[in-house]
Amino acid sequence: MTVAPQFAYRGNELYAEDVPLSRLAQEFGTPLYVYSRRALREAWAAYRTAAEGRNVLVCYGMKANSNLGVLNEFKNLGAGFDIVSGGELARVLAIGGDPGKIVFSGVGKQAAEMQAALRAGVKCFNVESEAELQRLSQVAQAEGRVAAVSLRVNPDVDAQTHPYISTGLKQNKFGIAIDIAPRVYRQAAALPGIEVVGADCHIGSQITETGPYLDALDKLLVLIASLAEQGIHIKHLDLGGGLGIRYKDETPLPPKALLDQVFDRLDAQGLGHLQLVLEPGRSMVGNAGVLLTRVEYLKHGEARNFAIVDAAMNDLLRPTLYDAWHGVEPVQPRDGDPAQTYDIVGPICESGDWLARDRRLAIRQGDLLAIMSAGAYGFVMSSQYNTRPRAAEIMVDGDRYHVLRPRETVESLYAGESALPW
Numbered sequence: 001m002t003v004a005p006q007f008a009y010r011g012n013e014l015y016a017e018d019v020p021l022s023r024l025a026q027e028f029g030t031p032l033y034v035y036s037r038r039a040l041r042e043a044w045a046a047y048r049t050a051a052e053g054r055n056v057l058v059c060y061g062m063k064a065n066s067n068l069g070v071l072n073e074f075k076n077l078g079a080g081f082d083i084v085s086g087g088e089l090a091r092v093l094a095i096g097g098d099p100g101k102i103v104f105s106g107v108g109k110q111a112a113e114m115q116a117a118l119r120a121g122v123k124c125f126n127v128e129s130e131a132e133l134q135r136l137s138q139v140a141q142a143e144g145r146v147a148a149v150s151l152r153v154n155p156d157v158d159a160q161t162h163p164y165i166s167t168g169l170k171q172n173k174f175g176i177a178i179d180i181a182p183r184v185y186r187q188a189a190a191l192p193g194i195e196v197v198g199a200d201c202h203i204g205s206q207i208t209e210t211g212p213y214l215d216a217l218d219k220l221l222v223l224i225a226s227l228a229e230q231g232i233h234i235k236h237l238d239l240g241g242g243l244g245i246r247y248k249d250e251t252p253l254p255p256k257a258l259l260d261q262v263f264d265r266l267d268a269q270g271l272g273h274l275q276l277v278l279e280p281g282r283s284m285v286g287n288a289g290v291l292l293t294r295v296e297y298l299k300h301g302e303a304r305n306f307a308i309v310d311a312a313m314n315d316l317l318r319p320t321l322y323d324a325w326h327g328v329e330p331v332q333p334r335d336g337d338p339a340q341t342y343d344i345v346g347p348i349c350e351s352g353d354w355l356a357r358d359r360r361l362a363i364r365q366g367d368l369l370a371i372m373s374a375g376a377y378g379f380v381m382s383s384q385y386n387t388r389p390r391a392a393e394i395m396v397d398g399d400r401y402h403v404l405r406p407r408e409t410v411e412s413l414y415a416g417e418s419a420l421p422w
């Protein structure tokens, strides 16, 4: 059993949909990212079903996986996009995405990025500080445009997730503290070039409970009511992303479980007319991808056994950075062999270069392993450290597959570099 139904064993072979992963490894080499189109569609469908009959805009948090092939899939399904940089804006425009469905998040937006987003006509800027509000007002005036704005409010709730991916606490750099939000809203409403349209929060990532969301929502509802008393009427409420997935044995938070409760509270407050915006990233792509890697060497030691594979922290940073757990599945299991306990490590010259620890596996040199749940924050966080070309990305669709991004060449890694000319 694997965590994602689109990556399942048939006989003695792990498949992506109807394609054996060993075939892809043979054709494209390893390390290799493989995505399932069906898994993307199912993740989308879970949000659509949960939003049935309601005014909900799902803006895919594209930082999780911004390959144009993935974006195009979600665009065709009707998604908008949550962007955090001018670069991400360019990607959405490159696939012909509708700027009217883009929300622009991020704590450090530069003037040029604001300008590009205004020219494109994005739906909303999620503003994170008073200084950003001032800058946006200036840029909008210079452009002769009006920037639609939500304030990203920091509701000071504990998302009960890893500290690096928790964002809604007072000590985090994100958002505008909820107690000063009413004053900043008044300021925004009075500024030229700014139109207040919404309220926004994003409390963290890989959240598996509804509690933190509902705590944040309750605080936002109080804020929205106080704004209305002051004549500031918003049109949408953005609850960010953050829904958790199953990596190991977590109980994921299905969109419907959350949205049913959100709608109940909105209705109870007479705010059922508000558009609900969501910014899910991980839950749209996380279990739709695996990272394929080959065992280069087995090293049996007194203290530990190592499986040294051809993928590394530069390909998948999550274990190194967050101590994250990813499943490891042999692509062609050796049921007859005795299992041993291995640390799965890469070839990079860092002790932090590991992908998994203490896994019972029956493996031999040359075997293929699938690192599971690698569709979110996998390729996008990869680097070329140790002058390692970044992996190729493949999308499987039934029994067909397509190269979304070829493997980088070594030469391309230093093209453009040069020695001093004197």
Ligand code: LLP
Pocket: 061, 063, 064, 082, 105, 106, 165, 202, 204, 205, 206, 240, 241, 242, 243, 279, 280, 281, 282, 283, 318, 322, 376, 377
């Ligand atoms: N909206 C905003 C403003 C965000 O900052 C994020 C993620 C999202 C939406 C999407 O959140 P999601 O649905 O994916 O949880 N690299 C880390 C995760 C960092 C998340 C950053 N913000 C990881 O690999 O776990």
